[in-house]
Amino acid sequence: MDTISQEQRSRTMSKIHSKNTKPELLVRRYLYANGFRYRLNVKTLPGSPDIVLAKYHTAIFIHGCFWHSHSCLQGRLPKSNVEFWTNKLNRNHERDITVREQLTAFGWKTIVVWECQLKPAVREQTLKEIVSILNEINLKQLHKKYQLPESTPIRIAAEDAKTYGE
Ligand SMILES: [Zn+2]
Numbered sequence: 001m002d003t004i005s006q007e008q009r010s011r012t013m014s015k016i017h018s019k020n021t022k023p024e025l026l027v028r029r030y031l032y033a034n035g036f037r038y039r040l041n042v043k044t045l046p047g048s049p050d051i052v053l054a055k056y057h058t059a060i061f062i063h064g065c066f067w068h069s070h071s072c073l074q075g076r077l078p079k080s081n082v083e084f085w086t087n088k089l090n091r092n093h094e095r096d097i098t099v100r101e102q103l104t105a106f107g108w109k110t111i112v113v114w115e116c117q118l119k120p121a122v123r124e125q126t127l128k129e130i131v132s133i134l135n136e137i138n139l140k141q142l143h144k145k146y147q148l149p150e151s152t153p154i155r156i157a158a159e160d161a162k163t164y165g166e
Contacts, residue, residue: 023118024050024062030127036134045108047099056137058109060130061096065115069093072116109137 028051031038042052042059049059065074069089078085100110111133117126142148 021062023064023113023115026118026123027051027060027062027113027127027130031130034131036131046102046106047095049103049110053134056109056134056141057107058111058134058137059103060111060113062113062118063096063115067092068096068114070114070116072114074116 028038028040031051031053036053037055038060039052039054041048041050045052045059047059047061050062051060052058053060063070065072067089069075069092077089103110111130113126113130117123
């Protein structure tokens with residue numbers, strides 16, 4: 001039995017699932033300071049993405065490493081109640097995949113930012129990467145809009161449904 005750790009976990013869960021969690025705020029503040037405008041928790045889109053940049057047709061998800069089974073240390077399964085956690089986390093994972101497929105089908109791009117990528121040591125780098133992905137998406141949109149020839153330089157083409165840092 002690990003009653004205490006379960007209690008702690010459910011507290012962590014309610015914290016992670018609540019709005020305006022700290023990692024989300026970090027991303028929002030940085031984007032805002034860099035001139036990006038967005039909407040939050042858009043319920044009309046699949047998975048109600050944390051941050052939606054309509055102009056870029058891009059949805060950003062800030063994923064907690066444990067709840068979304070990241071490949072980092074925090075994403076590891078607990079040692080007790082393995083079956084319970086396996087089922088629960090698998091369901092989360094399936095849902096994440098479905099949501100991204102739906103968004104892609106609707107013509108949206110998705111960026112996943114993991115909580116561990118917002119730790120102080122790597123935060124700045126991650127935030128810069130997000131901005132550069134958004135700029136690439138914007139460039140690609142402009143090319144499409146003005147039907148510029150392929151030879152017009154784009155540094156890196158943004159993928160559909162790009163996952164940051166996987
Ligand atoms: Zn992680």
